[in-house]
Amino acid sequence: MNAVVKKVAMDQQWIEVGTVSDIPKDGARVVKTPLGDIAVFRNRQDEIFALRDKCPHKGGPLSQGIIYGKTVACPLHNWNIALDTGIAVAPDEGCAASYPIRMEGEKVFLLLTPNEGCPNSQ
Amino acid sequence: MKRMKLVMVGNGMAGVRTLEELLKIAPDLYEITVFGAEPYANYNRILLSPVLAGEQTIKDIMLNDVDWYEKNGITLHLNKKITRIDRKNRTVHAEDGTSAEYDRLILATGSNPFMLPVPGNDLQGVISFRDIHDVDVMVDAATNYKHAVIIGGGLLGLEAANGLKMRGMDVAVVHNSDNLMERQLDPVASKMLQKNLEDKGMNFLVGKQTEQLIGKDGRVKAVRFKDGQEVPADLVVMAVGIRPNTTLAESAGIHCNRGIVVNDTMQTYDPRIYAIGECVSHRGIAYGLVAPLFEMAKVCANHLAEYGIGRYTGSVTSTKLKVTGIELFSAGDYMGSEGTENLLLSDPKGGLYKKLVLKDNRLVGAVLYGESEDGNWYFKLMREGTDVSALRNRLLFGETHLGDAGHGGQSKAAAMKDCDQVCDCNGVSKGDIVKAIVTKGLFTLDDVKLHTKAAASCGSCTGLCEQILSHTLGGEYSAPEAKPMCKCTDATHDQVRAAIRDQKLTSIPDVMNTLGWKREDGCPSCRPALNYYLISTWPKEAKDDYQSRYINERAHANIQKDGSYSVVPRLWGGSVSVDQLRAIADVAEKFNVPEMKITGGQRIDLFGVKKEELPDVWGFLADRGLVSGHAYGKALRTVKTCVGSDWCRFGVQDSTQMGIDLEEMTWGSWTPHKYKMAVSGCPRNCAEATIKDFGVVGIDSGWELHVGGNGGVKVRATDLLCRVTTREEVLEYAGAFMQIYREEARYLERTAPWVERVGLPYIKTRVVDDAEGRAAAYQRFLESQEIYKFDPWAERAKGVDQHEFTPLKVVTG
Numbered sequence: 054m055n056a057v058v059k060k061v062a063m064d065q066q067w068i069e070v071g072t073v074s075d076i077p078k079d080g081a082r083v084v085k086t087p088l089g090d091i092a093v094f095r096n097r098q099d100e101i102f103a104l105r106d107k108c109p110h111k112g113g114p115l116s117q118g119i120i121y122g123k124t125v126a127c128p129l130h131n132w133n134i135a136l137d138t139g140i141a142v143a144p145d146e147g148c149a150a151s152y153p154i155r156m157e158g159e160k161v162f163l164l165l166t167p168n169e170g171c172p173n174s175q
Numbered sequence: 176m177k178r179m180k181l182v183m184v185g186n187g188m189a190g191v192r193t194l195e196e197l198l199k200i201a202p203d204l205y206e207i208t209v210f211g212a213e214p215y216a217n218y219n220r221i222l223l224s225p226v227l228a229g230e231q232t233i234k235d236i237m238l239n240d241v242d243w244y245e246k247n248g249i250t251l252h253l254n255k256k257i258t259r260i261d262r263k264n265r266t267v268h269a270e271d272g273t274s275a276e277y278d279r280l281i282l283a284t285g286s287n288p289f290m291l292p293v294p295g296n297d298l299q300g301v302i303s304f305r306d307i308h309d310v311d312v313m314v315d316a317a318t319n320y321k322h323a324v325i326i327g328g329g330l331l332g333l334e335a336a337n338g339l340k341m342r343g344m345d346v347a348v349v350h351n352s353d354n355l356m357e358r359q360l361d362p363v364a365s366k367m368l369q370k371n372l373e374d375k376g377m378n379f380l381v382g383k384q385t386e387q388l389i390g391k392d393g394r395v396k397a398v399r400f401k402d403g404q405e406v407p408a409d410l411v412v413m414a415v416g417i418r419p420n421t422t423l424a425e426s427a428g429i430h431c432n433r434g435i436v437v438n439d440t441m442q443t444y445d446p447r448i449y450a451i452g453e454c455v456s457h458r459g460i461a462y463g464l465v466a467p468l469f470e471m472a473k474v475c476a477n478h479l480a481e482y483g484i485g486r487y488t489g490s491v492t493s494t495k496l497k498v499t500g501i502e503l504f505s506a507g508d509y510m511g512s513e514g515t516e517n518l519l520l521s522d523p524k525g526g527l528y529k530k531l532v533l534k535d536n537r538l539v540g541a542v543l544y545g546e547s548e549d550g551n552w553y554f555k556l557m558r559e560g561t562d563v564s565a566l567r568n569r570l571l572f573g574e575t576h577l578g579d580a581g582h583g584g585q586s587k588a589a590a591m592k593d594c595d596q597v598c599d600c601n602g603v604s605k606g607d608i609v610k611a612i613v614t615k616g617l618f619t620l621d622d623v624k625l626h627t628k629a630a631a632s633c634g635s636c637t638g639l640c641e642q643i644l645s646h647t648l649g650g651e652y653s654a655p656e657a658k659p660m661c662k663c664t665d666a667t668h669d670q671v672r673a674a675i676r677d678q679k680l681t682s683i684p685d686v687m688n689t690l691g692w693k694r695e696d697g698c699p700s701c702r703p704a705l706n707y708y709l710i711s712t713w714p715k716e717a718k719d720d721y722q723s724r725y726i727n728e729r730a731h732a733n734i735q736k737d738g739s740y741s742v743v744p745r746l747w748g749g750s751v752s753v754d755q756l757r758a759i760a761d762v763a764e765k766f767n768v769p770e771m772k773i774t775g776g777q778r779i780d781l782f783g784v785k786k787e788e789l790p791d792v793w794g795f796l797a798d799r800g801l802v803s804g805h806a807y808g809k810a811l812r813t814v815k816t817c818v819g820s821d822w823c824r825f826g827v828q829d830s831t832q833m834g835i836d837l838e839e840m841t842w843g844s845w846t847p848h849k850y851k852m853a854v855s856g857c858p859r860n861c862a863e864a865t866i867k868d869f870g871v872v873g874i875d876s877g878w879e880l881h882v883g884g885n886g887g888v889k890v891r892a893t894d895l896l897c898r899v900t901t902r903e904e905v906l907e908y909a910g911a912f913m914q915i916y917r918e919e920a921r922y923l924e925r926t927a928p929w930v931e932r933v934g935l936p937y938i939k940t941r942v943v944d945d946a947e948g949r950a951a952a953y954q955r956f957l958e959s960q961e962i963y964k965f966d967p968w969a970e971r972a973k974g975v976d977q978h979e980f981t982p983l984k985v986v987t988g
Binding site for chain 1: 694695696697698699702703721722723725726729730734736738978982983984985986987
């Protein structure tokens with residue numbers, strides 16, 4: 054375990070952001086980065102997801118939305134965004150960049166380079 | 176018992192309606208066979224105009240598809256035209272040799288469009304407007320050709336013209352008299368209509384006699400008139416009238432005279448043969464509108480079922496034009512005759528014209544142009560022969576002008592009697608609809624259409640049907656309820672509330688398990704509702720689930736479009752002290768609040784506060800005695816007041832103190848939707864108490880209490896609940912009303928629609944008449960307040976829900 058953490062630290066990419074219990078069930082917390090806020094979500098099944106904290110619609114902070122299953126509803130205009138892909142649920146169209154998450158036991162690690170395939174990464 | 180054989184010739188609206196009526200009352204009496212000349216099952220012919228205009232599709236207007244016949248055990252022969260009736264052997268024979276025996280025969284052969292006997296009327300591109308085939312030809316012509324000429328400026332002709340115009344053709348309407356729709360409109364309304372349609376881009380050639388249709392290579396290319404004028408035409412639609420189709424009946428020797436002659440039970444001169452619809456002549460009249468045909472169908476079915484009651488005695492008809500954007504209604508003796516007088520409202524420039532024709536103080540005719548929503552009401556007065564002498568001075572302004580706006584508490588549908596007709600096309604009364612809604616568990620307009628046929632023909636009573644639906648579903652608690660709460664469940668809001676109360680469910684997972692939620696985590700629509708129902712029903716037992724609250728209630732501030740928050744401290748009853756103003760000024764300065772505004776509820780809103788700063792802002796305010804204003808919640812918001820008797824020379828009561836007392840009693844309470852109050856110190860009502868959820872108006876002898884007002888999207892003035900004398904009474908009534916609203920309204924239902932749904936009489940029964948119930952409700956409110964009356968800001972300033980306001984991590988560099 055220690056070896057893995059060390060490897061991550063050496064990598065300079067995976068960042069430990071906290072533990073699962075730091076995030077409320079059905080809730081989200083924000084990681085502030087120089088490139089903008091990233092919302093880290095925890096659903097009722099204790100799955101962790103990370104999305105750019107900006108709704109593809111009007112930039113609403115997704116971290117403030119209501120979370121259900123693998124979806125978050127944006128607090129501004131109720132767009133629904135899939136937590137695992139960042140893609141808006143039809144009929145809405147758009148995408149919030151998603152970020153890789155790695156779990157080490159209770160610890161949550163985040164990669165600051167978003168997954169590919171989404172234009173809304175900046 | 177061997178079933179009798181019933182054969183029907185014709186598969187149109189009137190005939191199939193007869194079968195439907197028959198199956199309702201005597202489903203097993205006959206073995207039924209139907210012959211239709213068209214290749215389609217039964218469709219709604221009067222909605223062909225919207226199909227032509229591209230507003231509906233053929234699929235939308237199917238009334239009975241092939242499955243319906245099968246399901247009801249009816250043998251259906253499509254595309255088979257009956258050419259001979261053998262009355263002696265009681266058989267019918269189709270062109271292709273198919274035959275069928277009958278014990279009873281219904282002739283429902285309809286009518287044929289009349290084609291002007293002018294040279295060229297058989298050219299390609301010359302059609303009528305009668306069936307799906309004609310619509311297909313017109314749609315096709317609109318794609319390939321430019322010029323359409325409609326001959327006939329009646330109802331059907333204008334609808335065809337509108338449809339073709341909408342499909343992009345150049346349209347000219349030829350009419351031989353000077354006034355369009357002269358069988359429904361007087362000259363004034365007719366000219367207004369013509370002007371309107373001209374503005375839509377149609378051309379009119381009125382007072383013109385068609386002489387000849389000129390063709391080229393077999394297809395029409397122009398229309399020539401008797402005065403020598405010629406207009407180009409790639410498509411000519413004849414809409415100059417219909418002729419009852421009596422060919423088959425006549426060939427069988429059945430008496431016809433401009434229609435198959437029937438008696439009041441729809442029997443022809445051969446008692447085994449009935450006739451129905453546009454093909455008949457009843458008391459010398461052949462009807463072409465759908466409502467009378469359906470009345471006939473009812474009577475005919477009744478006799479076929481061997482009930483032998485019910486007679487058809489003729490119909491008063493009314494007309495509405497189905498051209499989008501044109502409001503037109505006409506009924507009865509619209510021109511007036513000897514001994515009649517007219518009431519007129521004429522505003523040609525404003526596009527409004529109303530003419531009511533009276534005879535002996537009774538309405539006998541009406542033409543409405545520009546506004547037609549009162550058509551049904553006039554039509555009803557007309558049919559019932561109501562003496563209108565008491566209403567004469569207001570009659571023209573419509574039904575809504577009869578009552579006191581703002582003191583109704585009842586919708587129009589509620590005021591209707593059960594026997595009042597709602598759907599004039601299908602002869603469906605309010606009672607029929609209500610009964611269907613209740614016994615069959617209907618809850619959508621589509622269901623009502625499906626089950627009662629109301630609003631299923633021309634659709635102009637749709638609004639009224641919706642009103643009845645909502646009134647029926649909403650007013651009676653034991654009735655099958657409105658639609659499911661959301662897609663996660665089949666249970667309605669009221670069912671969920673009942674389950675929470677009766678089975679003492681105290682958590683969201685409890686509710687979801689007990690009621691079989693389809694989605695384990697619920698959704699953003701049901702979770703906030705469930706949380707509210709739980710904490711309002713079981714304030715002591717249920718735990719407030721913040722993750723099921725909308726962000727504003729979770730963060731106790733209003734999220735703004737840029738993700739920042741606004742902060743509104745409570746100013747009790749809208750009064751402020753120097754210290755409070757100074758505290759607000761200081762907090763704004765200290766935290767660089769970019770903008771402040773005075774709100775409509777007599778408070779001060781601080782905009783642009785960052786979420787991380789909220790606890791500090793709140794702590795600063797709390798130290799100076801200011802608490803949350805709950806401007807972000809489905810909760811008690813504000814109590815607005817005027818200055819009242821302390822200063823005002825008109826004030827008769829101390830409205831400011833009353834406002835403070837009310838606010839101190841109710842603040843912190845959660846409600847189904849936001850809840851606003853106001854107190855005015857005299858009837859001048861400067862605090863605008865009559866557009867609040869609960870309004871209090873000081874009068875010399877005490878206080879007037881008002882409920883269910885709203886100043887938002889749809890302004891609604893309050894209903895007067897009652898008058899009381901003392902401060903204690905005001906508090907008790909206010910608390911009881913609010914508690915009953917909290918316990919019984921649906922989540923996100925403001926008091927205005929709630930009061931309209933359950934009716935003011937119900938509210939009065941609970942809050943005014945039932946002293947014991949009122950006291951108990953007041954008590955429940957106060958008990959809930961023991962738990963929920965606290966300042967969420969002060970708590971958070973001290974560290975509650977820290978995670979909500981701090982980043983998980985800050986990554987630098």
